[in-house]
Amino acid sequence: MAATNRAVTFLGPYKLEIQDRGYPKLADPKGKKIEHAVILKLITTNICGSDLHIYHGRFAAPSGMQLGHENTGEVVEVGSHVERIKVGDIVSVPFNVACGTCRNCKERHTDVCLNANEELGFCGAYGFNLGGWQGGQAEYMMVPWADFQLLKFPDKEQAIEKIRDLTLLSDILPTGYHGCVEARVGTGSTVYIAGAGPVGRCAAxxxxxxxxxxxIVGDHNKARRDLVKNAGYEVVDPSSSTPIPDQIEKILGNGSRWVDAAVDCVGLECHGYGPDGSGKNEEEAVLNTLMEVIKPAGAMGIPGVYTNLDPGAPNELNKKGFMALGFPAAWVKSPSFTAGQCPVMHYNRELMMAILWDRLPYLTGLLNTEVIPLERAVEAYQSFHDGSAKKYVIDPHNTTRLASSSGTR
Amino acid sequence: MAATNRAVTFLGPYKLEIQDRGYPKLADPKGKKIEHAVILKLITTNICGSDLHIYHGRFAAPSGMQLGHENTGEVVEVGSHVERIKVGDIVSVPFNVACGTCRNCKERHTDVCLNANEELGFCGAYGFNLGGWQGGQAEYMMVPWADFQLLKFPDKEQAIEKIRDLTLLSDILPTGYHGCVEARVGTGSTVYIAGAGPVGRCAAxxxxxxxxxxxIVGDHNKARRDLVKNAGYEVVDPSSSTPIPDQIEKILGNGSRWVDAAVDCVGLECHGYGPDGSGKNEEEAVLNTLMEVIKPAGAMGIPGVYTNLDPGAPNELNKKGFMALGFPAAWVKSPSFTAGQCPVMHYNRELMMAILWDRLPYLTGLLNTEVIPLERAVEAYQSFHDGSAKKYVIDPHNTTRLASSSGTR
Amino acid sequence: MAATNRAVTFLGPYKLEIQDRGYPKLADPKGKKIEHAVILKLITTNICGSDLHIYHGRFAAPSGMQLGHENTGEVVEVGSHVERIKVGDIVSVPFNVACGTCRNCKERHTDVCLNANEELGFCGAYGFNLGGWQGGQAEYMMVPWADFQLLKFPDKEQAIEKIRDLTLLSDILPTGYHGCVEARVGTGSTVYIAGAGPVGRCAAxxxxxxxxxxxIVGDHNKARRDLVKNAGYEVVDPSSSTPIPDQIEKILGNGSRWVDAAVDCVGLECHGYGPDGSGKNEEEAVLNTLMEVIKPAGAMGIPGVYTNLDPGAPNELNKKGFMALGFPAAWVKSPSFTAGQCPVMHYNRELMMAILWDRLPYLTGLLNTEVIPLERAVEAYQSFHDGSAKKYVIDPHNTTRLASSSGTR
Amino acid sequence: MAATNRAVTFLGPYKLEIQDRGYPKLADPKGKKIEHAVILKLITTNICGSDLHIYHGRFAAPSGMQLGHENTGEVVEVGSHVERIKVGDIVSVPFNVACGTCRNCKERHTDVCLNANEELGFCGAYGFNLGGWQGGQAEYMMVPWADFQLLKFPDKEQAIEKIRDLTLLSDILPTGYHGCVEARVGTGSTVYIAGAGPVGRCAAxxxxxxxxxxxIVGDHNKARRDLVKNAGYEVVDPSSSTPIPDQIEKILGNGSRWVDAAVDCVGLECHGYGPDGSGKNEEEAVLNTLMEVIKPAGAMGIPGVYTNLDPGAPNELNKKGFMALGFPAAWVKSPSFTAGQCPVMHYNRELMMAILWDRLPYLTGLLNTEVIPLERAVEAYQSFHDGSAKKYVIDPHNTTRLASSSGTR
Ligand SMILES: [Zn+2]
Ligand SMILES: [Zn+2]
Ligand SMILES: [Zn+2]
Ligand SMILES: [Zn+2]
Ligand SMILES: [Zn+2]
Ligand SMILES: [Zn+2]
Ligand SMILES: [Zn+2]
Ligand SMILES: [Zn+2]
Structure with missing residues (x-):
């Protein structure tokens, strides 16, 4: 057993440190022994846009919390109840914590497991203020209900070889995919994706x-739009003086201003809408745009995060937990909206198979991953906050041999 | 051909008259001859809560418009292109006007037909300001695209015998059913239905x-709640000082405050929420309640009407076409919302079959239909506005022999 | 702990005995300790048509096997890994054995769990030759993976009060329901159900x-048809000289000879087809009838059991594991077929809710349950084999106080 | 109006001629005027494996029938009831004939339209013995119910440019896609496709x-297998002495002998199964293989044609309209089967969009299309019968400028 466990630790908004938090125990957040758990030695653990909400203080979290919900690792210890997972297995950890035996887990809604967050009553996740499960931006982490939750990769060597894509299975690839599924994207659909960050790029x-x-992907950040464009998709710029529907019409041709499906990959920290809006956070901008561009009988997926527990909400209505939504005009279009976190287990095995058989050759380029050592994590948070078009992936043990020690730009 | 066609005519908010509007022609709203149309002699034509939105001036309509979108009749004239429908057929008319050949109609979204409302570009209906199609609260009416749209009853005598239930197929039974389907109501679901008006009762x-x-059905109107209770369902009173979730918890037992599915059968004219709220219109009250009581991973159907073209919106935000919705707190529950009008053709044949084989023995009692002659229509609008627990059905020719000439209660 | 465990024991075709098989252990079929298991004291354990396949030697089973896959009981002992289920819980046991962590279980296909039948590689069940799990027609039984599998009833008193319906949740009500779901039965569907045995009646x-x-339910057994008729459904007699499609046409009227949905609740031991067929086993009769009466674009559910391991197959083709099916004529109708065992966990909670809220008032009468003591089990097998219209339910401890000691009729 | 209409005319098994059949009329097969029809000048009209069934006398057809159900053309005449389609439109014609107003058409089952085949009562198609509609391997053809049925391409020039792919929209691309959809192919699925003919390649x-x-695609024809292999998919050879499940296991690795989904793109003329089977027609070989390789809870799509009206059925059982199917062994795997013709309109718009936005870059190479003039049609039938790996596309007016007059090999 390792003596130390250095981890990205949240000390308050904009305050992160790499601290030794101690080697994890097979115990639940209250300290009770749990034999259905395993310990992972992290191979990759990604920094996510959701981590930035915490970093910005927009999603409250306790000081001392270890960050990191996008984890891939090697099993180094298993509890006595674990039957299927073995020491040495290389596994992807869905970011949701899910028990496997509650009603919601049985119905595949592992995003709202009823046994993983005692305070709220549902919805657990690692490295969030959702149930007290410590994150994996660290050397080691504990994962409960291992037999149910872990996705095992068939071959270690192949896994390392495709790690840039496989590391996305813990959250953002399933999340972008879920947004598309909820928006009913299928063969031939025209799609508008709000946001060209890592989740938006995975949605594309x-x-x-x-x-x-x-x-079509919309973002005010040119470097991110360029990644999308280079992959062969269309882009619009919400900060342009040309309204988004006009930009869409120009792309679609034939006078169409509507898309079949729309996905919100931005959430509550939306900014950069309108020519004067770049610096301003307008919480409702994405959802109101989606309702405007969706076709009659169309559908919207909303994986972008919203919360009523947002100390930094930009206006009075938002602070009270409300949003001013243009729902009345949308109603006559018979739209459908689906919100919330992705139940990763619903999609990760299928997406892994697609990756292993090389069906997403465009993924690596779109994501623009940079693998970094744990030491560079805090710097990477800042770079990501500053609008970097990279997806930062921490490799705490340099297992992948890809970690670059040089600067983030 | 009849010389006259007396019809319920809208002259402005709270101003209706029975006027002779002339026998209808096989012509579209612009006067162009359409040979795919038929003329119906109305058997029954119901007054709907949506008609009240027009009556109240909350859904703008031109003076001179004939009301009535819930129509059942006998075919008395057919255009030369009509192949399937014959003179003498007894038919139910879906309230949506739908062409049968546009993309949306082919995909069964007849609620947003692209050829039935030139002004808006989609969504036609009779007796609304949606495409200019005249309503059927009249002696006769014209129905376009008859082969595609009309639902033929297999037997006239049987149809008259079951007319109290079959007359609901043109709108409110499919609409209530659609709300439930969108809310994913199925075997064993617990359901909250907002509103015990005719649509809410059909949803139950x-x-x-x-x-x-x-x-569970919620309404501040006791007479309507009593209909629901007598049919064997549960009720809550939104005007009580006990919050709705507390009332629901008491019904469900086991500490549950959540329902699996929730349906909005109220819409923009919502009032009667909270102990002091009975007289006040609070546009967001129903939707915010639904988001509160829905379980994680639950779904909501929203057939209740909303519109941004509401001259009587109760506050400044609403007047601008926005609603203050508690979406941020709901987001973490991964909810799903589906809004809009019901595509009646998606459901009416199936529901007709269920009625003809007596599978809804509870329907007649729940609806509490009163059949009236055309002369009593204006009085019935006022009675319905006043909160009557009846569903008013006009029989302009006394075909059913059920029309009562006595006063409404 | 009880010293004895009297159980219905299979000794060979038509040879059953009540033997003391010893109190069950928390161990898998190979004798390995399993701490995720519980011991149940049986409250009710039903005799099923599938048990008759074993009784008849048509589904091979080892001598000494304890029968019984339709089990409801009280938890009297829990393994150390069990977290959710407690001693004293009243639970329904799905007849499939399912681990909760294999791919199929996670995808809700608990009927083909990959960890419950080592020999076949998938598909475990109690009291069958499917994985070696002992049945529950006994005083006590062991149930593995208890947290995942068991459906807990909310209240013991209420459970005993509604036990005649709730006891059906372990198999035949979900199985009949599954057949209907696979046949896409929904609002307004016309349905043909082959077989008025307990599963067929549950399908109705x-x-x-x-x-x-x-x-419409078809059976050559008049007493079973009468149960169906008295419940308000239609019946046809496959042994009549009038072909089934002609009998159906007479019921449906309007010249229709097709149904929207068809369900096979008979399986391989089908007999009684055609006027001369009553004594003869014709393995293909039901499936070929279903393909004949299904409408174009219709669907068929096939929960009726078929197997290639049938020592008593009626002809040479069948003995080789083939059936002579009229698939070529059916092909042009674009039909859909779904076969196999019911994944009980997909439906049992929902059906329990419907029972607890009294939404199947017709169920008790249709099933015609007789509760008997364990002593009468062997006699009941013979009576059921002889064509009794009863559903026999064994109450080994007379917990329900319903067990009648008098002779079966 | 053209004076002549040269067409591929069926005169009996293996006897085809290009004859002038006269310019088509706006009339149904009985000669009744139909104003909802249009006349097309053919741009492309493909030869299909289904045409070979007719050519071989395995699907009976009347002498004098014009062949051709895969038609793309320019509208040159419209009936007076046609509203949406205009002279000059470039359109794809779904091979099914469908009215748009019967129950099945409204429910999107245009493959079993109830008004397009008076003799059978459902299921119409051009150039088949299914309703008497003349085929389009000709200069001109008539298409009824044009507003409902025709898929208009947005731009003529673009259509001609992508014609090799777009010409597949009338049948085989939607048909292969439908087979996959019915087999529930989705992200990450492993798939076995029986047959590397044009439909099998479209399924891939x-x-x-x-x-x-x-x-994985199986075919005994090496040239066809090579097309599949070159496109990056896997192949198996059913004529090998290694059983197909063994070949599949080798491809999938990890000991898996099952696929998630399986599609029959062969049908009744199956031959080439087993090392000694290459010359022999074994009607059941494909379906029995599919049932063997499908995983538990897997699904099979069966667009391959079967019929009980097959004068050339290979054995006595087949001649009576039965197939000897290994259903009993498959039953325990809980499989699902969906058979029949593809409802082209369910998919063609979506697939057209995917083609127009270049989402199937692999399609052209896989199909290996050769465009030929009408004069070479009879020769192409023979070449296709001989096992050519080409897809023959007739361009009767050399509109595409692609027609090669040189030999077919
Ligand atoms: Zn993330
Ligand atoms: Zn859970
Ligand atoms: Zn209405
Ligand atoms: Zn339309
Ligand atoms: Zn059973
Ligand atoms: Zn399992
Ligand atoms: Zn074809
Ligand atoms: Zn049709």
Whole structure:
């Protein structure tokens, strides 16, 4: 057993440190022994846009919390109840914590497991203020209900070889895919994706995998738009003085201003809408745009995060937990909205198979991954906050031999 | 051909008259001859809560418009292109106007037909300001695209015998059912239905037909709640000082404050929420309640009407076309919302079959239909506005022999 | 701990005995300790048509096997890994054995769990030759993977009160329901159900619950047909000289000879087809009838059991594991077939909710349950084999106080 | 109006001629005027494996029938009831004939339209003995119910440019796709496709488009297998002495002998199974293989044609309309089967969009299309019968400028 466990530790908004938090125990957040758990030695653990919500203080978290919900690792210790998972297995950890035996888990809604967050009553996740499970931006982490939750890769060598894509299975690839599924993206769909961050880029890749025809991604960040464009998709700029529907019409042709499906990959920290809006956070901008561009009988997926527990909400209405939504005009279009976190287990095995058989050749380029050592994690948070078009992946043990020690730009 | 066609005519908010509007022509709203149309002699034509939105001036309509979108009749004239429908057929007319050949119609979204409302570009209906199609609260009416749209009853005598139930197929039974389907009501579901008006009562009957377990209907109107209670369902009172979730918890037992499915059968004219709220219109009250009581991973159907074109919106935000919705707190529950009008053709044949084989024995009692002659229509609008627990059905020719000439209660 | 465990024991075709098989252990079929298991004291354990296949030697089983896969009981002992299930819980046991962590279980296909039958590689069940799990027609039984598998009833008193219906949740009600779901029975469907045995009668009740319009059940056994008729459904007699499609046409009217959905609740021991067929086993009769009466674009559910391991197959083709099916004529109708065992966990909670809220008032009468003591089990097998219209339910401890000691009729 | 209409005319098994059959009229097969029809000038009209069934006398057809159900053309005349389609439109014609107003058409089952085949009562098609509609391997053809049925391409020039792919929309691309959809192919699925003819190759492309992982195609024809292999998919050879499950196991690795999904793109003329089977027609070989390789809870799509009206059925059982199927062994795997013709309109718009946005770059190479003039049609039938790996596309007016007059090999 290792003596130390250095981990990205949240000390308050904009305050992160790499601290030794101690080697994890097979115990639940209250300290009770749990024999259905395993210990992982992290291979890769990614920094996510959701981590930035915590970093910015927009999603409250306790000081001392270890961050990191996008984890891939090697099993180094198993509890006595674990039957299927073995020491040495290389596994992807869905970011949701899920028990496997509650009603919601049985019905495949592992995003709202009823046994993983005692305080809220549902919805657990690692490295969030959702149930007290410590994150994996660390050397080691504990994963409960291992037999149910862990996705085992068939071959270690192959896993390391495809790690840039496989590391996305813990959250953002399933999340982008889920957004598309909820928006009913399928063969031939025209799709608008709000946000060209890592989740938005995964949503674009997912729309492609799902057979979409015209895939349009909107972002005010040019470097991120360029990644999307280079992968062969269309882009719009919400900060332009040309309204988004006009930009979409120009792309689609034939006078169409509507898309079949729309996905919100931005959430509550939306900014950069309108020519004067770049610096301003307008919580409702994405959802109101989606309702405007969706076709009659169309559907919207909303994996972008919203919360009423947002100390930094930009206006009075938002602070009270409300959003000013243009729902009345949308109603007559018979739209459908699906919100919330992705139940990763619903999709990760299928997406792994697609990756292993090389069905997403566009994924690596779109994501623009940079693998870094744990030491560079805090710097990477800042770079990501500053609008970097990279997806940062921490390799705490340099297992992949890909970690670069040089600067993040 | 009849010389006259007396019809319920809208002259402005709270101003209706029975006027002779002239026998209808086989012509579209712009006067162009359409040979795919038929003329119906109305058997029954119901007054709907949506008609009240027009009556109240909350859904703008031109003076001179004939009301009535819930129509059942006998075919008395057919255009030369009509192949399937014959003179003498007894038919139910879906309230949506739908062409049968546009993309949306082919995909069964007849609620948003692209050829039935030139002004808006989609969504046509009779007796609304949606495409200019005249309503059927009249002696005769014209129905376009007859082969595609009309649902023929297999037997005239049987149709008249079951007319109290069959007359609901043109709108409110499919609409209540659609709300339940969108809310994913199925075997064993617990359901909250907002509103015990005719649509809400049809939603309760639909939930029953769909196999729901605990069916809870909320309304501040006691007479309507009593209809629901007598049919064997549960009720809550939104005007009580006990919050709705507490009332629901008491019904469900086991500490549950959540329902599996929730349906909005109220819409923009919501009032009667909270102990002091009975007289006040609070546009968001129903939707915010639904988001509060829905379980994690639950779904909501929203057939209740909303519109941004509401001259009587109760506050500044609403007047601008926005609603203050508690979406941020709901997001973490991974909810699903589906809004809009019901595509009646998706459900009416199936529901007709269920009625003809007596599978909704509870429907007649729940609806509490009163059949009236055309002369009493204006009085019935006022009675319905006043909160009557009746569903008013106009029989302009006394075909059913059920029309009562005595006063409404 | 009890010293004895009297159980219905299979000694060979038509040879059953009540033997003391010893109190069960928390151990898998190979004798390995399993701490995820519990011991149940049986409350009710039903005799099933599938048991008759074993009784008849048509589904091979080892001598000494304890029968019984339809089990409801009280938890009297829990393994150390069990977290959710407690001693004293009243639970329904799905007849499939399922681990909860294999791919199929996670995808809700608990009927083909990959960890419950080592020999075959998938598909475990109690009291069958499917994985070696002992049945529950006994005083006590062991149930593995208890947290995942067991359906807990909310209240013991209520459970005993509704036990005649709740005891059906372990197999035949979900199985009949599954057949209907696979046949896409929904609101207004016309349905043909082959077989008026207990599963067929549960399928009729399920079709009713699912909103079907015309429900037609075929059986050559008049007493079983009468149960169906008295519940308000239609019946046809396959042994009549009038072909089944002609009998159906007479019921449906309007010249229709097709149904929307068809369900096979008979399986391989089909007999009684055609006027001369009553004594003869014709393995293909049901499936070929279903393909004949199904409408174009219709669907068939096939929960009726077939197996290639049938020592008593009626002809040479069948003995080789083939059936002579009229598939070529059916092909042009674009039919859909779904076969196999019911994944009980997909449906049992929902059906329990429907029972607890009294949404299947017709179920008790249709099933015609007789509760008997364990002593009468062997006699009941013979009576059921002889064509009794009862559903026999064994109450080994007379917990329900319903067990009648008098002779079966 | 053209004076002549040269067409591929069926005169009996293996007897085809190009005859002038006269310019088509706006009339139904009985000669009744139909104003909802249009006349097309053919741009492309493909030769299909189904045409070979007719050519071989395995699907009976009247002498004098014009062949051709895979038609793309320019509208040159419209009936007076046609509203949406205009002279000059470039359109794809779904091979099914469908009215748009019967129950099945409204429910999107245009493959079993109730008004397009008076003799059978359902299921119409051009150039088949299914309703008497003349085929389009000709200069001109008549298409009824044009507003409902025709898929308009947005731009003529673009259509001609992508004609090799777009010409597949009338049948085989939707048919292969439908087979995959019915087999529930989705992201990450492993798929076995029986047959590397044009439909099988379209199924492989469809599986790719649908996100499948490992795509395996079986055919004894090496040239066809090579097309599949070159496109990056896996192949097996049914004529090998190694059983297909063993070949599949070798491809999938990890000891798996099962696929998630299986598609029959062969049908009744199956031959080439087993090392000694290459010359022999074994009607059941494909279906029995599919049942063997499908995983528990897997699904099979069966677009391959079967019929009980087959004068050339290979054995006595087949001649009576039965097939000896290994259903009993498959039953315990809980499989699902969906058979029949593809409802082209369910898929063609979506697939057109995918083609227009270049989402199937692999399609052209897989199909290996050769465009030929009408004069070479009879020769192409023979070449296709001989096992050519080409897809023959007739361009009767050399609109595409692609027609090669040189020999077919
Ligand atoms: Zn993340
Ligand atoms: Zn859970
Ligand atoms: Zn209405
Ligand atoms: Zn339309
Ligand atoms: Zn059973
Ligand atoms: Zn399992
Ligand atoms: Zn074809
Ligand atoms: Zn049709």
């Amino acid at each position: 890749a997912s729309a492609h995998l799902l057979g979409a025809s015209c895939i | 009957a639909s939930a029953h037909l769909l196999g729901a377990s605990c069916i | 009740a399920s079709a009713h619950l699912l909103g079907a319009s015309c429900i | 492309a469809s599986a790719h488009l649908l996100g499948a992982s490992c795509i």
